Amino acid sequence: MTKPETILKAEDIHKSFGRLEVLKGISLEARNHDVISILGSSGSGKSTFLRCLNFLEIPTSGKVTVHGEEILVKNGKPQNVRHIEDIRSRLGMVFQQFNLWTHRTALENVMEGPVQVKREPNAEARDKAEALLKRVGLEDRMHMYPSQLSGGQQQRVAIARALAMEPDAILFDEPTSALDPELVGEVLKVMQSLAAEGRTMIVVTHEMGFAREVSSEVVFLHEGRIAEQGPPDEMFANPKTEVFERFISKVK
Amino acid sequence: MFELFAYGDAGWGDEILRGLAITVQLAIVTLPVGLFLGFLAAFASLSGLRPLRALGFGYTTIMRGLPEILTLFVVYNGAGLLLNKGLRWWNPDAPPSDFSPFAAGVIALGMVFGAFAGEVLRGAFQSLDKGQVEAGRAIGMTDRQIFRRIQLPQLWRFALPGLGNLWINMLKDTALVSVIALDDLMRMTKVAVGVTKQPFTFYLLACLIYWAMCVLSEVVLAQMERRANRGIRRAV
Numbered sequence: 101m102t103k104p105e106t107i108l109k110a111e112d113i114h115k116s117f118g119r120l121e122v123l124k125g126i127s128l129e130a131r132n133h134d135v136i137s138i139l140g141s142s143g144s145g146k147s148t149f150l151r152c153l154n155f156l157e158i159p160t161s162g163k164v165t166v167h168g169e170e171i172l173v174k175n176g177k178p179q180n181v182r183h184i185e186d187i188r189s190r191l192g193m194v195f196q197q198f199n200l201w202t203h204r205t206a207l208e209n210v211m212e213g214p215v216q217v218k219r220e221p222n223a224e225a226r227d228k229a230e231a232l233l234k235r236v237g238l239e240d241r242m243h244m245y246p247s248q249l250s251g252g253q254q255q256r257v258a259i260a261r262a263l264a265m266e267p268d269a270i271l272f273d274e275p276t277s278a279l280d281p282e283l284v285g286e287v288l289k290v291m292q293s294l295a296a297e298g299r300t301m302i303v304v305t306h307e308m309g310f311a312r313e314v315s316s317e318v319v320f321l322h323e324g325r326i327a328e329q330g331p332p333d334e335m336f337a338n339p340k341t342e343v344f345e346r347f348i349s350k351v352k
Numbered sequence: 353m354f355e356l357f358a359y360g361d362a363g364w365g366d367e368i369l370r371g372l373a374i375t376v377q378l379a380i381v382t383l384p385v386g387l388f389l390g391f392l393a394a395f396a397s398l399s400g401l402r403p404l405r406a407l408g409f410g411y412t413t414i415m416r417g418l419p420e421i422l423t424l425f426v427v428y429n430g431a432g433l434l435l436n437k438g439l440r441w442w443n444p445d446a447p448p449s450d451f452s453p454f455a456a457g458v459i460a461l462g463m464v465f466g467a468f469a470g471e472v473l474r475g476a477f478q479s480l481d482k483g484q485v486e487a488g489r490a491i492g493m494t495d496r497q498i499f500r501r502i503q504l505p506q507l508w509r510f511a512l513p514g515l516g517n518l519w520i521n522m523l524k525d526t527a528l529v530s531v532i533a534l535d536d537l538m539r540m541t542k543v544a545v546g547v548t549k550q551p552f553t554f555y556l557l558a559c560l561i562y563w564a565m566c567v568l569s570e571v572v573l574a575q576m577e578r579r580a581n582r583g584i585r586r587a588v
Contacts (some may be wrong), residue, residue: 199481
């Protein structure tokens with residue numbers, strides 16, 4: 101069996117806000133088709149870590165490599181700033197608050213990246229965007245503005261927007277946390293189908309069901325460090341650390 | 353009484369209308385100048401560079417703190433002096449030339465409008481949704497693209513009510529140029545009052561005209577706001 105190719109590698113990521121050290125050296129490797137769930141209680145640094153991967157948050161130090169392109173950060177200064185936009189366009193991101201552009205329709209939201217960043221011709225981008233919106237079940241909502249869509253629908257548009265860039269991996273930052281409970285399912289279903297398709301995904305989440313059943317690896321952060329890491333079945337069946345045991349007993 | 357407003361030598365209708373035309377021209381020419389200065393001031397005060405920021409804040413603070421009429425005098429007299437100095441440096445035999453009151457009015461009113469518009473635009477800029485900017489970053493857009501494609505189109509929606517107020521204020525402030533001998537609506541009204549000794553009639557007429565312009569502006573602005581909010585108001 102050949103070893104799957106490494107898509108994304110983060111090495112020794114540190115992040116401080118002023119004197120508060122939020123991330124105390126985290127390393128993570130995502131191989132092709134990996135679905136990694138990052139768990140942790142609030143304040144564990146899980147969202148910050150995810151945002152460091154595409155430099156929405158600039159780490160204090162560490163190294164991120166995406167598809168062979170690496171950015172080394174020392175003293176809060178990335179060494180090759182010009183690669184940042186490149187790395188970002190290779191990593192899709194789905195936000196907790198959807199962050200759709202409110203002045204553009206669903207279709208325009210999905211077309212924006214391919215047309216503006218990848219310079220694809222309009223017609224081509226439109227065909228692709230229509231196909232992607234169909235893919236997330238929104239073929240009848242393409243020309244609506246975000247304010248006319250429910251939270252679940254908005255998040256599905258946001259997923260289509262990330263997919264339109266044909267990313268190497270997609271980062272999900274608590275994608276269902278801002279949704280009404282009855283809308284969580286439709287978004288999780290789309291995410292599950294992406295995982296089944298073999299997409300590489302890194303997901304910060306509170307959805308234990310998703311972490312257990314869909315992900316190939318679970319990472320548990322505690323106080324800015326990885327406390328425990330492994331395949332979900334093993335980890336949930338016999339937690340090795342007391343903090344993780346307490347965490348799963350609380351969220352159940 | 354209506355012969356007072358007759359068009360032609362007998363009445364004041366044509367003079368008042370010509371004054372109105374000057375007032376409207378002045379306001380319309382001032383608007384782009386003021387908006388341009390407003391954008392400059394807003395960018396300066398949002399800049400990461402400290403000297404630029406100081407310049408932006410300095411400009412808005414000073415201009416907002418001066419009575420408009422004083423600004424107008426300073427521009428009219430000061431700019432006139434500078435112009436003549438410049439002319440004589442270039443050609444020592446140049447005859448003294450007068451700085452046009454219209455240009456002085458545009459510059460002075462534009463500077464005042466710009467200072468207030470700078471604050472309106474800065475506020476609008478800061479109330480834009482940061483998440484949408486992050487979404488732009490996350491797909492690899494450059495800062496320029498984010499500004500042009502995400503921020504600028506939405507800036508309008510937040511700035512329009514404030515800019516509308518400034519426009520109406522400026523429209524009324526044009527009356528100040530009558531003191532530097534520009535034949536605007538206000539000055540023609542005063543002339544008419546001086547000649548006919550009928551202050552109440554002509555001042556009332558001027559009131560009605562200014563007020564009509566403001567009402568018209570408000571109607572247009574309300575429509576622009578409705579357009580700018582397309583897709584926003586129609587919430588689920």
